[in-house]
Amino acid sequence: MKSLGDEMRVVSRARQISAPPARAALADAATPRLFWSGDGEETVIGSGAAVTLTAGGEDRFGDVRAAADRLFAEGDVHAGTEAARPRLFGGFTFHDEHDTDEKPWGAFPSAQFVLPRRQVTYTDDAAWLTVNGVGPDATAELVSDELDATAAKLGNLPTPETMRASNVVERERTTTKEAWRASVTDATDRIAAGELRKIVLAVALRARLDGPLAAHEVTARLADTYPDCYRFLFEPTGDAELTPAFIGATPERLATLRGRTLATGALAGTTGRGDTPAEDEWLADELRRDEKNVHEHDIVVDAIRDQLSPFAASISTGERDVRRLATVQHLETPITATLSDDEHVLTLVEALHPTPAVGGLPPDRALATIRDTESFDRGWYAAPVGWFDAAGHGSFAVAIRSAVTAGDTATLFAGVGIVEDSDPDAEWDEVQLKYRPMLDELE
Numbered sequence: 001m002k003s004l005g006d007e008m009r010v011v012s013r014a015r016q017i018s019a020p021p022a023r024a025a026l027a028d029a030a031t032p033r034l035f036w037s038g039d040g041e042e043t044v045i046g047s048g049a050a051v052t053l054t055a056g057g058e059d060r061f062g063d064v065r066a067a068a069d070r071l072f073a074e075g076d077v078h079a080g081t082e083a084a085r086p087r088l089f090g091g092f093t094f095h096d097e098h099d100t101d102e103k104p105w106g107a108f109p110s111a112q113f114v115l116p117r118r119q120v121t122y123t124d125d126a127a128w129l130t131v132n133g134v135g136p137d138a139t140a141e142l143v144s145d146e147l148d149a150t151a152a153k154l155g156n157l158p159t160p161e162t163m164r165a166s167n168v169v170e171r172e173r174t175t176t177k178e179a180w181r182a183s184v185t186d187a188t189d190r191i192a193a194g195e196l197r198k199i200v201l202a203v204a205l206r207a208r209l210d211g212p213l214a215a216h217e218v219t220a221r222l223a224d225t226y227p228d229c230y231r232f233l234f235e236p237t238g239d240a241e242l243t244p245a246f247i248g249a250t251p252e253r254l255a256t257l258r259g260r261t262l263a264t265g266a267l268a269g270t271t272g273r274g275d276t277p278a279e280d281e282w283l284a285d286e287l288r289r290d291e292k293n294v295h296e297h298d299i300v301v302d303a304i305r306d307q308l309s310p311f312a313a314s315i316s317t318g319e320r321d322v323r324r325l326a327t328v329q330h331l332e333t334p335i336t337a338t339l340s341d342d343e344h345v346l347t348l349v350e351a352l353h354p355t356p357a358v359g360g361l362p363p364d365r366a367l368a369t370i371r372d373t374e375s376f377d378r379g380w381y382a383a384p385v386g387w388f389d390a391a392g393h394g395s396f397a398v399a400i401r402s403a404v405t406a407g408d409t410a411t412l413f414a415g416v417g418i419v420e421d422s423d424p425d426a427e428w429d430e431v432q433l434k435y436r437p438m439l440d441e442l443e
């Protein structure tokens with residue numbers, strides 16, 4: 001954990017700017033670079049770091065929170081509007097243990113949150129620039145000067161050339177279909193024997209591209225296909241040659257906290273898209289009625305309610321319905337809770353992660369089985385990514401439909417929930433469908 005002395009307080013200034021095209025602002029941003037956008041949320045582009053908080057192990061959620069509390073204490077913050085307040089953006093690894101020597105996750109600590117040096121925030125009708133400084137040299141004067149200079153520069157950004165999409169020249173799955181069948185059969189046997197109730201197993205797909213990936217292009221294009229998903233890009237280091245990036249468009253909300261109102265939801269149970277609206281409806285109806293999928297889904301609803309109950313004065317579960325995305329359809333149930341106390345969003349993120357939509361039940365046994373079965377490190381895949389502010393409010397998604405890239409390689413991840421009557425071949429096909437959001441961008 002990076003130690004923060006008393007002098008490490010945030011100095012933050014913001015002003016409204018004429019909105020630069022997001023593609024241009026993202027192309028212009030320095031590493032560590034980030035992009036965040038969620039349905040009903042402001043879109044944020046971060047450039048550089050005023051400070052980076054990292055942590056590891058099972059205490060990583062609490063350690064990040066403690067460091068952020070120290071950082072934000074007695075800050076000198078003049079945001080002008082709520083949207084432009086300073087926020088920390090980042091994510092966690094799926095598992096508590098994480099080896100940063102291992103590819104492709106070498107550049108991603110077990111927890112990393114960046115307070116951007118420069119943050120551009122897009123609301124529905126305006127754009128704001130925030131400049132954050134931390135440390136003895138970050139005076140109000142220096143930060144204000146940088147704000148003016150950066151606002152002028154953003155007003156004249158060149159439109160970036162549209163870069164050609166990268167082509168996949170080679171693909172390799174970390175798991176063969178035979179090995180997959182064996183692991184799913186083993187999992188269903190263990191479920192039948194009562195050792196497990198549900199487990200989510202994933203497969204990684206390594207793709208070699210014919211050139212380095214333009215992550216900002218991919219991010220911009222995901223906005224067209226997945227406008228109502230959380231779209232994110234995290235580039236953690238300044239490695240100019242490889243620029244490692246974690247990128248995705250996930251439909252799964254983990255936690256959005258404002259005041260004492262927490263919004264989350266269960267997303268599990270999947271079918272494909274039809275070729276016609278009638279076929280789509282038919283598939284959606286099948287999904288609504290399918291016992292295996294409904295069971296797989298309801299396990300997640302019940303677990304989320306249990307995970308939230310120690311914090312909640314009341315929990316309300318909405319109607320289960322079908323969520324239609326560009327490539328798949330899911331069962332989804334919105335869940336909201338009124339908390340009995342003030343809580344930090346990271347406390348709730350820690351309590352909820354991993355839901356059985358990405359882990360399983362019982363949690364410890366499912367996690368150990370995932371570790372023993374999967375031949376790759378999940379890294380930040382299926383783990384919480386998002387942001388929080390000085391008040392402990394924030395928004396986190398589950399980082400599925402994602403890929404980690406470095407230079408000309410991209411590793412994509414996709415998983416499926418296994419219950420007693422799961423069929424290995426059908427689950428294999430579902431994994432392939434879930435690669436589509438990222439693969440379509442690369443091919």
Ligand SMILES: C=C(O[C@H]1C=CC=C(C(=O)O)[C@@H]1O)C(=O)O
Nearest residue numbers: 268269270357400414415416417
């Ligand atoms: C684990 C993933 O999806 C989860 C979210 C929605 C539906 C799922 C399912 O039907 O299996 C998974 O639980 C993934 O996309 O990698």
